[in-house]
Amino acid sequence: MNGQATPGTAAGNGTALEVRDLSVELSTPQGPVRVVRDVGFEVRSGQTLALLGESGCGKSMTAQAVAGLLDPVAEVTDGQVRLQGRDILRLRRSDRRSLAGPELAMVFQDALTALNPVYTVGSQLAEPFRIHERASRRAAKEKAVELMERVGIPEPRLRAKAFPHQFSGGMRQRLLIAMAVALRPSVLLADEPTTALDVTVQAQIMELLAELRRETRMALVLITHDLAVVAEQADQVAVMYSGTIVESGPVAEVFAAPRHPYTRGLLDSVPAGHPRGSVLPSIQGSPPRPAAVPAGCAFRARCPLARDRCATDEPPLTDTGPGRASACHYWKELADA
Amino acid sequence: MPDTADTAGTAQTAGTADTVGTADRAGTATGGPLLQARGLTKTFRVPRSASGSTRLHALDGVDLTVRRGETLGLVGESGCGKSTLARVLLMLERPDAGTLRYDGVDPFALRGRSLLAWRRRVQMVFQDPFASLNPRMSAGELIAEPWRSHPDLVPRAERERRVHELLEKVGLRAADARRHPQEFSGGQRQRIGIARALALDPEVIVCDEPVSALDLSVQAQVLNVLTELQAELGVAYVFISHDLPVVRHMADRVAVMYLGRVVESGPAEEVFTAPRHPYTASLLSAAPRPPTAQDDGPSRRIVLFGEVPSPTDPPSGCRFRTRCWKAEQVCATAVPADEPAPDGPQHLAACHLPIQPSDRGGSRAAAHE
Ligand SMILES: Nc1ncnc2c1ncn2[C@@H]1O[C@H](COP(=O)(O)OP(=O)(O)OP(=O)(O)O)[C@@H](O)[C@H]1O
Ligand SMILES: Nc1ncnc2c1ncn2[C@@H]1O[C@H](COP(=O)(O)OP(=O)(O)O)[C@@H](O)[C@H]1O
Ligand code: SF4
Ligand code: SF4
Ligand SMILES: [Mg+2]
Ligand SMILES: [Mg+2]
Numbered sequence: 001m002n003g004q005a006t007p008g009t010a011a012g013n014g015t016a017l018e019v020r021d022l023s024v025e026l027s028t029p030q031g032p033v034r035v036v037r038d039v040g041f042e043v044r045s046g047q048t049l050a051l052l053g054e055s056g057c058g059k060s061m062t063a064q065a066v067a068g069l070l071d072p073v074a075e076v077t078d079g080q081v082r083l084q085g086r087d088i089l090r091l092r093r094s095d096r097r098s099l100a101g102p103e104l105a106m107v108f109q110d111a112l113t114a115l116n117p118v119y120t121v122g123s124q125l126a127e128p129f130r131i132h133e134r135a136s137r138r139a140a141k142e143k144a145v146e147l148m149e150r151v152g153i154p155e156p157r158l159r160a161k162a163f164p165h166q167f168s169g170g171m172r173q174r175l176l177i178a179m180a181v182a183l184r185p186s187v188l189l190a191d192e193p194t195t196a197l198d199v200t201v202q203a204q205i206m207e208l209l210a211e212l213r214r215e216t217r218m219a220l221v222l223i224t225h226d227l228a229v230v231a232e233q234a235d236q237v238a239v240m241y242s243g244t245i246v247e248s249g250p251v252a253e254v255f256a257a258p259r260h261p262y263t264r265g266l267l268d269s270v271p272a273g274h275p276r277g278s279v280l281p282s283i284q285g286s287p288p289r290p291a292a293v294p295a296g297c298a299f300r301a302r303c304p305l306a307r308d309r310c311a312t313d314e315p316p317l318t319d320t321g322p323g324r325a326s327a328c329h330y331w332k333e334l335a336d337a
Numbered sequence: 338m339p340d341t342a343d344t345a346g347t348a349q350t351a352g353t354a355d356t357v358g359t360a361d362r363a364g365t366a367t368g369g370p371l372l373q374a375r376g377l378t379k380t381f382r383v384p385r386s387a388s389g390s391t392r393l394h395a396l397d398g399v400d401l402t403v404r405r406g407e408t409l410g411l412v413g414e415s416g417c418g419k420s421t422l423a424r425v426l427l428m429l430e431r432p433d434a435g436t437l438r439y440d441g442v443d444p445f446a447l448r449g450r451s452l453l454a455w456r457r458r459v460q461m462v463f464q465d466p467f468a469s470l471n472p473r474m475s476a477g478e479l480i481a482e483p484w485r486s487h488p489d490l491v492p493r494a495e496r497e498r499r500v501h502e503l504l505e506k507v508g509l510r511a512a513d514a515r516r517h518p519q520e521f522s523g524g525q526r527q528r529i530g531i532a533r534a535l536a537l538d539p540e541v542i543v544c545d546e547p548v549s550a551l552d553l554s555v556q557a558q559v560l561n562v563l564t565e566l567q568a569e570l571g572v573a574y575v576f577i578s579h580d581l582p583v584v585r586h587m588a589d590r591v592a593v594m595y596l597g598r599v600v601e602s603g604p605a606e607e608v609f610t611a612p613r614h615p616y617t618a619s620l621l622s623a624a625p626r627p628p629t630a631q632d633d634g635p636s637r638r639i640v641l642f643g644e645v646p647s648p649t650d651p652p653s654g655c656r657f658r659t660r661c662w663k664a665e666q667v668c669a670t671a672v673p674a675d676e677p678a679p680d681g682p683q684h685l686a687a688c689h690l691p692i693q694p695s696d697r698g699g700s701r702a703a704a705h706e
Contacts, residue, residue: 054552168644198414199579200641200660203623207640225553228582228625255628262554269557271586273629276605279564280586282557286522302554 016219017187018042022079024065035290036061037244043219050230051223053240059223063189067106102132105180109192114176115164121175122160128182151178170201184216191223239263242287242298245317249324259326259334261303305330372403372541377435379421386649393649395421397597406571410588414645417594419577423543427459457487460534464546466526470518476529477514483536503532507562524555543575581624585609593617596648596656603684613678613686616657663690
């Protein structure tokens with residue numbers, strides 16, 4: 001496959017993470033199902049790449065494959081994940097842990113299940129320092145308290161002795177972020193970090209992530225289904241549909257002039273910008289199930305531009321201009337429109 | 338049930354003439370109030386909290402008016418009481434205090450046939466189309482089920498035809514009547530849920546987060562179904578959602594809730610463009626701006642400190658005061674009453690120091706931690 005989400009034209013910003021041709025297969029009672037197909041993208045230090053897509057399109061599977069945290073029923077069947085130039089998928093388990101552990105961290109959607117209920121948050125936060133930096137118990141505890149303070153937990157010294165269930169949803173998400181950034185990773189994967197939170201708390205968490213990114217120059221891969229979050233937070237966007245990336249490029253450019261009918265349809269259907277109470281332009285139908293992705297273009301049953309070729313040839317993600325790519329045979333018709 | 342007294346001091350707006358005709362969609366919202374709630378209060382017994390309280394205050398003196406054919410948007414953060422309010426409106430929950438009137442009648446005082454007749458008039462569409470439909474029934478059976486308790490509404494001979502009609506109304510096909518919920522996508526299931534709610538010819542449909550569980554690309558389809566049905570049938574909606582742009586698109590009027598109280602209400606455009614309650618202002622400014630939004634949003638982001646306090650120990654006075662950047666002494670001691678805006682008699686805010694038009698646009702102090 002050709003076409004990578006954000007071709008590296010890095011001017012001084014090194015590529016922190018590069019994913020190529022990543023495919024993930026799920027074993028199901030009905031046989032293997034490819035849920036991630038030839039996904040590629042690149043993120044530079046200090047930048048945010050949004051992985052945008054609807055529920056079930058494969059965002060979390062992609063992130064988990066990159067972080068080496070896939071469920072046993074899923075398996076990477078192809079692809080490369082380059083961290084600091086090394087393909088971590090090819091590393092031995094122990095090498096992978098010692099490189100990827102500190103360098104690549106992940107924040108999950110569900111903060112409650114991601115924290116261990118039986119340990120105090122202080123001891124959970126101290127753990128990475130003890131394992132990776134071989135800090136003494138005392139020094140690690142001290143660092144944990146500093147970290148809690150940094151992510152905005154009030155009275156951190158006192159609260160370090162509390163258990164996860166004694167924190168609110170927003171505070172738990174802060175703790176998870178603290179844990180993820182403890183070792184100053186060069187890449188942070190955040191899977192829907194605010195979806196479960198209230199709007200006013202979401203704003204707090206997004207602000208915290210942006211601050212940390214600026215401070216440490218880490219690269220952020222922000223997984224979300226929210227167009228508005230992408231518009232506000234990301235530099236680059238990769239739009240996923242049915243297991244694969246269908247469009248990518250700088251956020252402002254993609255949102256101003258999308259080059260894939262799916263991106264275009266999503267943007268058009270957002271109520272903002274349409275008169276109140278008017279009938280919204282909408283995409284017909286619904287996304288295919290991963291086990292029943294049609295041949296050719298996966299979007300064709302819903303696509304207003306579809307024609308015969310779309311039923312037979314799968315459109316690869318192809319460069320359409322500097323930093324931009326689209327997986328549509330007829331992207332030019334959108335670009336010219 | 339004996340009528341509990343109206344809570345004192347609440348500004349009464351319903352029944353006053355429509356002075357802001359621009360805010361109402363043409364052809365709708367012409368009649369008087371269809372549904373009127375005054376001082377609704379609901380508490381739940383809960384295990385003793387840290388401070389010793391055993392009562393959770395889910396609703397505390399809520400006033401609400403729904404007019405015929407209009408859409409009332411209900412917004413607020415998780416746990417603020419939106420669903421509890423919906424349950425009271427549907428008579429699924431009895432309030433501890435306050436009054437409810439449908440067309441002037443207290444439905445909680447009704448019994449027998451007249452109660453049944455009333456129940457028909459208010460229906461519900463749920464958030465989760467996966468959990469809310471019985472998988473053992475076909476779409477046709479699901480839509481016809483409400484007629485079991487209202488057998489006189491549609492003659493038996495008419496029913497099949499009516500089911501087909503309802504399916505087509507919500508954008509499905511007559512042939513779909515034989516299929517079962519698991520054979521439908523999320524958006525299609527939500528359409529079945531809407532058709533089922535329509536089966537009883539209701540005057541009000543309470544939609545509790547009707548599109549939140551749906552795929553992004555499917556949300557607009559379902560919103561369109563609701564919009565078209567309202568234009569055709571004149572049904573009123575109470576539209577509950579945490580998605581502010583969606584509410585802004587759908588609602589004629591909007592009520593903003595915080596910790597069991599309505600803190601601001603009024604014509605949707607007024608509330609969205611000129612919020613008067615500090616909570617509304619922060620909620621609007623905190624929501625990320627959609628890429629297609631026109632630029633009339635708040636110029637500066639207000640990032641609030643902290644989170645919503647527990648409803649078992651709500652703050653005294655104004656419930657928002659622990660997070661409000663404008664709070665003063667009085668906010669801790671006195672519950673703010675609803676006051677109309679100087680230029681909008683329908684636009685109410687319960688705040689001692691409401692945001693003035695002169696505060697907006699320019700510099701607004703952000704409440705940072
Ligand atoms: N049966 C019950 N027993 C005890 N507490 C309850 C009960 N039902 C609701 N509550 C509490 O009442 C408050 C209001 O709940 P409600 O479900 O109305 O909130 P909501 O605004 O609909 O929230 P969400 O946006 O999360 O749906 C919450 O604190 C909730 O936990
Ligand atoms: N452990 C699992 N077992 C079976 N199917 C799974 C599992 N995890 C994910 N899937 C399926 O794989 C597809 C992609 O899932 P996911 O990556 O979680 O999507 P997203 O994060 O974009 O919502 C979905 O169809 C989902 O139902
Ligand atoms: S390849 Fe064909 S079906 Fe796919 S998005 Fe482009 S025009 Fe539509
Ligand atoms: S009454 Fe006081 S605390 Fe409440 S919103 Fe108004 S200024 Fe803030
Ligand atoms: Mg996911
Ligand atoms: Mg609710």
